[in-house]
Amino acid sequence: MSFLRQVFVTLFLVLAGVTSASAHALEPGYLQMTQLTPETWQVFWRKPDVTGAPMKITARLPETCSPAEGDAPKFDGSAWVSSWLAECPSGIAGATISIPGLEAQRTDVLLRMQSLDLPLTTIRLTPNEIAYTVPETLTGGEVFASYLGLGFEHILEGWDHLLFVFALLVLIRDFRRLVGAITAFTIAHSITLALASMGLIQVPGPPVESIIALSIVFLAIEILKHEQGQYRLSERYPWVVSFSFGLLHGLGFAGALSDIGLPYGEIPTALLAFNVGVELGQLTFVVAVLAFYAVVRAALPAVGRQFRTAHTPGNIFMGYAIGGVATFWLVERVSGF
Structure with missing residues (x-):
C-alpha cells in the first residue's frame, strides 16, 4: 500500500504542478513587426520573465534595418517589453530576422509580421530554428506548415x-x-x-x-x-x-x-x-x-x-x-x- 501511496502522491504533485508550472520555462516570446511605410517598421518585442529578470534572448532585425535591436526592455508586470521604429531603406525581403539566445532556452518565440503588400505572417521560432528568412511571397504551403505547428503546440x-x-x-x-x-x-x-x-x-x-x-x-x-x-x-x-x-x-x-x-x-x-x-x-x-x-x-x-x-x-x-x-x-x- 505504501507503494501505491507514493504513486498517488507523485501523480498529485504532477497534476497540481500544472497550476503553477513554470510559466518562465514554457511562456513564449512575442515579436510583432508592423510595416508603416515602405521603409519603416513598428516593432514590439516581449520576452518572458525568469525569476525577476528578462529571459536572455534578443530580437534582432536584419542588418539593413536601423536600429536592428531595441532599447533595454521594461517590466510590465508579467513580461519584459520594448518597442521601437526601425528604418529599413532596402526592405527586408530575403533578409533574416533572428532571436539570439533562443537556442539555449526551452521556449519558443512567435513572430508576427504585417507588411503593406503581403498577408499577415505568423512564424514560430524554436531553439532548433532561431532565425527566419523573409520570403518575397508567402506560399499556401508555408502558411499551412506554420499554423499546423502552432495548433499542435497550443493543445500540448x-x-x-x-x-x-x-x-x-x-x-x-x-x-x-x-x-x-x-x-x-x-x-x-x-x-x-x-x-x-x-x-x-x-x-x-x-x-x-x-x-x-x-x-x-x-x-x-x-x-x-x-x-x-x-x-x-x-x-x-x-x-x-x-x-x-x-x-x-x-x-x-x-x-x-x-x-x-x-x-x-x-x-x-x-x-x-x-x-x-x-x-x-x-x-x-x-x-x-x-x-x-x-x-x-x-x-x-x-x-x-x-x-x-x-x-x-x-x-x-x-x-x-x-x-x-x-x-x-x-x-x-x-x-x-
Missing part, C-alpha cells in the same frame, strides 16, 4: 484541454463510447473554433475559460460517482457531454488563435492547419496516455486495476486530483474577472 500547452481529455479517458471504460466521446469533442470544438475565428460569434474570454474549468470539475464528479457495472448518464451518452463542452473548448482555442491572427487571403488554409494541428496534438496525447496505462497494466496489474475500478484508492484519488486542479483553475479564473 493547453493543460485545461488536456485534463478534460484525460478525465474522459478515466471516466469512460467502454472503448466504443470513448471513441464516440473524443470524436464528438473534436467535431464540436472544430465548429466553434471556425465560427469564432471568422468573427461569426463573439464570447468574452474569461467566462469561457471559467466554464472550461467547470467542465473538468463535472467530469471529476462523474468519476467519483461511478458504480461498477452501472453507467451514469454521462457514460451512456458521453458524446452528448463531450459535444456540449467541446463547443466551449473551441471558443478557448479561438481565443488563442485570435491572439496569433489569421493571414489575409489564406484564412481557410490557416484555420484548417491550426485545427489539424490541434487534433494531431490531442491524438498524440491520447495515444501516449493509453500506451502508458497499457504498460502499467502489463507490468503492475494490481496498480492498473486501481485506476479502472470504482471506489478503489486509485480511482478515488484520480477523481479528487482532477477535480482539485480544475477547482483551483475555476476559482482563479472567476476571481480574475
